[in-house]
Amino acid sequence: MIDITGLHKSFGSNAVLRGVDLNVETGTSTVIIGGSGTGKSVLLKCILGLVSPDKGQILLDAEDVTRAERDPFLAKFGMLFQGGALFDSMPVWQNVAFRLLRGSLRKPVEEAREIAVAKLARVGLGPEVAGKFPAELSGGMQKRVSLARAIAADPQVIFFDEPTTGLDPIMAGVINDLIREIVVEMGATAMTITHDMSSVRAIADRVAMLHRGKIRWEGPVAEMDAASDPYLRQFITGAAEGPIETLR
Amino acid sequence: MILTAPLAAIGRSTLGLLAAIGRVALFFFQAVSHILRPPWYPREFAVQLIQIGWLSLPVVGLTALFTGGALALQIYAGGSRFNAEAVVPSIVAIGMARELGPVLGGLMVAGRVASAIAAEIATMKVTEQIDALVTLSTNPMKYLTVPRLLAATLTLPVLVAAGDSIGIFGGFLVGTTRLGFNEVGYITNTVDFLEFWDVASGLVKGAVFGFIVALMGCFHGMSSGRGARGVGKATTNAVVSASILILAANYLLTELFFTA
Structure with missing residues (x-):
């Protein structure tokens, strides 16, 4: 590969x-x-x-x-960065669905949000986290959000x-x-x-x-x-x- | 060796300056080419209109108000030496529209916006958010630089127009309450002597200054060094370079508009 x-x-x-x-x-x-x-x-x-x-x-x-x-x-590709590299100007769900809200993989906002909540659930975070901002989360939770973002578009690598x-x-x-x-x-x-x-x-x-x-x-x-x-x-x-x- | 050291230092500084000019020029051409090509990010543009335009209004308005008032006092004091106190309304209006509105507006926005843009983008670079943007198939020039450049270029003329009006109003307040001018006479004098090009030239200057502010903020943010020191240096450099370029551009534009 x-x-x-x-x-x-x-x-x-x-x-x-x-x-x-x-x-x-x-x-x-x-x-x-x-x-x-x-x-x-x-x-x-x-x-x-x-x-x-x-x-x-x-x-x-x-x-x-x-x-x-x-x-x-x-x-x-999906990538989990060392420090998370979450965009602190936007809520968690928009971070996770970033790729799904723009570019060639763009989906309707509601669908992108549903996928983001599902990916957050996959990494052990509840839907209540979706509306929070990265700065409100602990280091471990930020890593999980970053992991959810890395897998949001089902990458091959x-x-x-x-x-x-x-x-x-x-x-x-x-x-x-x-x-x-x-x-x-x-x-x-x-x-x-x-x-x-x-x-x-x-x-x-x-x-x-x-x-x-x-x-x-x-x-x-x-x-x-x-x-x-x-x-x-x-x-x-x-x-x-x-x-x-x-x-x- | 000791004798040639100053020459070497001058040479190094000159090369450094030329390299910096080259980097800014490349960044400028890249930014302009991205403005012209899709994709565009209208939501980011709308956010920047608020951040750069709307939220700068109090700063620009207060600066213009006090400047207009002070200008009226100065012109009155100077004009009274040769019995020309009556020119206060027209000189305040022309001075605000041609020079003080755009220049002070540009400098205040440089202080508020260029620093904020540079600090935000530099922090994003240090924390790998710029790399993350790339891996998420988003070009940082298009997503970060283009919305800021367009928003600053379009909102600064509006801020200058608001600043001109508030500055003239400041002159009006001082003129009518402290210097004994008649309200109607002051307004008539202002309107009669102010020409279309006085205002339009200031608005064109505003657009150029807005572009400079955003360009310097984005350039220094994108090319910042590592760590807190890198972010701090980027912020300082953005404000200093934007301020100097605004004053230099103001001179060149004034030459172009009023001496040709």
Whole structure:
């Protein structure tokens, strides 16, 4: 479904991606792990066209994403942003139904609102939340609303950028379970970037580790713990000592 | 090395200035091209008409009222030196319509609106809301910039017209209560000496100033840096650049309208 070959991206003298090769199969949930600043978010943004790669190719269903027509291309994607990225000038239901109120997927307002309330229910939020503004919600509720927005138009591909950042362990577990359930239920292809190993174990079919701008290790989540790669082992165990340089 | 350091600094500043002018020019052409091409967002446009136009009316009105009053006092004091006190109504009207109405209106709206636009868009950028818009198949230039540009360009002439009227009324109040003018005589003098182009030129200036205010607000918001510091800097830069451009554009438009 998503084929990434030789992807490079630099910001000034900082080479963030240095030849990423990755294949994500249809209907699978791939989690990309790696330290801060290794280019995980940049990789997702390159796929979505938010950042232009310097070199390399990204294919979605064998079509080059840089040549795809933007509106139908983006209609295939849903994304949960790290901080939620909810529009604070509009109520929750309009956030969830944003894509359904304008553009090629536009629906009548009442129908869009009904779909938004149904998606909110799917992520465990009642209809009373629909009329509230994002600032009136807790962090966990905002993540759920953001998840509802990501799935509102039934996308084929869903990206999750650090879905559990800023949440307590129990709420993080709830969000992980929700993501897994929804991805399986929708049959969607999922790509998640996270530091949280409990998220990796809950969400992933496959795991890819990004280190120094390249995929260092890639394989099924069941093989992750038995892998001998010292970089992956250090990341999984969270050890301060190892081949990954850390500032102390 | 030490001798060439000032030259290097001047060079860097010049290059920085030229790059900034280039970025603003590119943003301007992009914005104009998006104004002309669908999709358009009428609901966002309506919201901005209220935000930029209606909610600026008290600020512009109060500024004009006090300016008109002060202008009447100054012209009376100056005119009395050569027995020309009678020109107060006509000079207040012409001064408000040609210069003070549009310039002060533009500057007050720059302070209120350019800062608000820059802060809102910069915050949206910092919190990834702009990226979210793109992933939701919505072009931020069309959704955020175009409605604000159109609303500011269309509402500022209306605000200037209201400001002109209120400013002239301020002059009337001071003229009739403090300077001994007759009410009917003051109004007759105002109407007789005020020409169509005096008012129309001010309205054209208002439209240009409105465009400048929204353009600077959107440009600095969209190109803001990260964090609270980035938002603060974007807000300050938006107000400062909009104010300077308004004063520069005012001079150029006055040259164009009244010296040709």
